[in-house]
Amino acid sequence: MGRWEPNSRGRLAKAAVELFAAQGFEQTTGAQIAARAGMHERSFFRLFPDKREVFFYAVETAQREAIEAIADAPEGVAPIDAVAAALEQRCEIIQQHPEAALTRHNLVSANAELAERDLSKHAELADGMAEALGERGTPEPVAKLIAHTAVVVFRVSFDRWIADPKRQNLSAMFRDGLSELASVLGSRGRSA
């Protein structure tokens, strides 16, 4: 079973996050995740190297989508606008599933291992976007500056959104963050 069913990785990832949320990350085994997804344990470890990786399947998907969005942006679009649009798209997906985002956030906050991997997955997301900009002709250091900064703004906005009990417009918070940062950087060197 499982072998011919589509989206095995997605099903495992969904089962994993449900189990992590219900019984904790440490307490959950690969065998339990596989069983919940209706698959063999062997299949689990064939599709994911470890428990941490299955948790970040969603970030991987987001990375692919963001890279695609940058590649598909019309020719005249500036690098910063292409990256901002790609991350706004991600904001909108998160906004549609606030419960899932909160579950993931709580798991990451409670586990140092997950928090560390979360950081490196977001750095990979930024590197992937920087490469996609590179393919559109943006020189590497600028592409990295733009992509990694946009991810910083995304993460700060996400924390702000999670802290807001109403979880209002994440996209708007992200855009406000970019504007705020632009104004801060623009005023550099003007203080006493």
Next chain:
Amino acid sequence: MGRWEPNSRGRLAKAAVELFAAQGFEQTTGAQIAARAGMHERSFFRLFPDKREVFFYAVETAQREAIEAIADAPEGVAPIDAVAAALEQRCEIIQQHPEAALTRHNLVSANAELAERDLSKHAELADGMAEALGERGTPEPVAKLIAHTAVVVFRVSFDRWIADPKRQNLSAMFRDGLSELASVLGSRGRSA
């Protein structure tokens, strides 16, 4: 021995980086590091939880110095200028020891575990600076935006500097990076 000598952690960190560079990270044991620093293995594990932590002793020191620099900045200095000055100070220290920086860079590039810890140590550096800004009255989300963005610019500038065989002025590269980012963010939304 060791017990009453000052700066045991610093001596262990120096011995560790020398051994990592000479024989590789994986091949080096806590006992070897302790022996090279003229200390007992027990002392090593009392002072550092693991091999990864001893490698990042220098980043910890940098974090303390950066936080101090922000706390000591005159009252009228804007948050972005306080953070930029703190990281420029770090740029200057690195510039004085380019060989040490290159050794560390090569070790981090060659080891996924170290690369992951390097990311989280730099995130801690940013969080520490954001807290120091908070104590000066900067609201949290803006403080985080500024500190994490400045660390992004610092890291991108460092990579640029490492890639330059002459390893010219890192401070200047960092300042240029901030200006470049300011101009990119300032032009947001003006493309097709």
